[in-house]
Amino acid sequence: MRNSPACPARCRDADLADMAVCAGILSSWIDATPWMPRVHSTGEVERYYRETVFAERSVVVAEREVEIAGFLTFSDDHLVTAxxxxxxxxxxxxxAALLGVAKxxxxxELRLWxxxxxxxxxxxxxxxxxVPAGRTAGENEEGLPDILYLWRAELPRGREAFHA
Known part of the structure; x- marks a missing residue:
């Protein structure tokens, strides 16, 4: 059964050969989501992923059944960007497997919108x-309201967080 969790995802660092598949997964999601405007053509998305995302961020792919099933990108400042x-x-x-790698x-901590x-x-x-940590009325290129989420690792017992 294709959607059975019995076949776990195997995560690995992506390479440039994975770029077109990752851009295609994003483009398919945009096309299948009625409320999501298409701001960039599929070709522009691929070019952005090739020239910017894969050059400047960490990209992790999850494979299931010998195909890329999903991907996650994040920056050095702990922001999950996709x-x-x-x-x-x-x-x-x-x-969950992809987020586990990022965590x-x-x-x-991790942040994401x-x-x-x-x-x-x-x-x-x-x-x-x-947990939700902030909101905007749509200060993004899509012009859609969004929510900032934050994850923080739990501290080992006996240690307290220091907040300046």
């Missing part, structure tokens, strides 16, 4: 330990 799962693999643990690599209309993503992020 997390998309191919619709055939949603609900199988791919997103482990960050060690302390999701659109206010994306209630499925919001429920997922809350399940993964994120």
């Amino acid at each position: 997390l998309y799962v191919d619709e055939r693999h949603r609900g199988t643990g791919v997103g 482990k690599r960050s060690g302390t 999701t659109f206010e209309h994306n209630t499925r993503a919001q429920r997922f992020y809350v399940r993964e330990g994120f």
